[in-house]
Amino acid sequence: MKKQTQATYPAPSAELATAIAATEAVDAKLVVIETAVRELPGKLVHAAAVVAEAEQKLAAKEVETLLPGADGIESEIATLEDDVERARATVVRLQRQSEALDSTGENLNAEMQATQSALNLELNIFVDEARDVLANRIVDKAQELGELYAAYGAFSRAAGIRSDWLQLAHVSDPRHAIQITTPGRTFDAAPNLFSQPKHNDSAEVRAIRSALEPMAKARALLKKREYTPRSQRIKPSNGPRGSSHGPNGVPDAPVSRSTGWVR
Secondary structure: OOOOOOOOOOOOOHHHHHHHHHHHHHHHHHHHHHHHHHHHHHHHHHHHHHHHHHHHHHHHHHHHOOOOOOOOOHHHHHHHHHHHHHHHHHHHHHHHHHHHHHHHHHHHHHHHHHHHHHHHHHHHHHHHHHHHHHHHHHHHHHHHHHHHHHHHHHHHHHHOOOOHHHHHOOOOOOOOOOEEEEOOEEEEOOOOOOOOHHHHHOHHHHHHHHHHHHHHHHHHHHOOOOOOOHHHOOOOOOOOOOOOOOOOOOOOOOEOOOOOOEO
């Protein structure tokens, strides 16, 4: 058995690794932005509720100052006022973030398009290099089978046997395969690597030629016709005067110059 050789595929280039890392970095930023956008409405609702609660407590404490015996609560009011200001500041900050998130997202989208463009270029280069290794191996194997295909074609013709396989067997270069679909049929329009003219003089064909010669000779001899008796041959109705067809209908029979009868 022929030893299988292991294919050596190209390693990813440094440029491809850099393009992948750059795209991943932008994607990580976009994930953060997307998460912030999803969470923002809930944060705004919560911040507004905190403001309302703080304002309600402050208002209630301010009403207490109107009641008798309310001395000494000014410090509590000051604390509640600070709470209200912080709560309102949170709402304002979230509202600013809402606008900034869209702007940042658009900038990241542009950055992502740039990194993806660079990544796509490097990826296509790497894909082509790896595909060439695999496709070339397929082409090499097809060349070997192509010699056998040519030998089998010569054998089929010499033996006079029908070979559907010669019509059905088809392998194309993966880089050039083109599927064509017609009513009731789908086929590959790319050239068949098996049926290349160069295979007709391959070692496989030369090796089988000695067996093909007697096959062809035997088939030719099998087609030879038996002798047909003169009495069974078709006679012409009226041969032209001077014709070589004599009285017995024998073509090209020698005729006597003196009598005109067949010798």
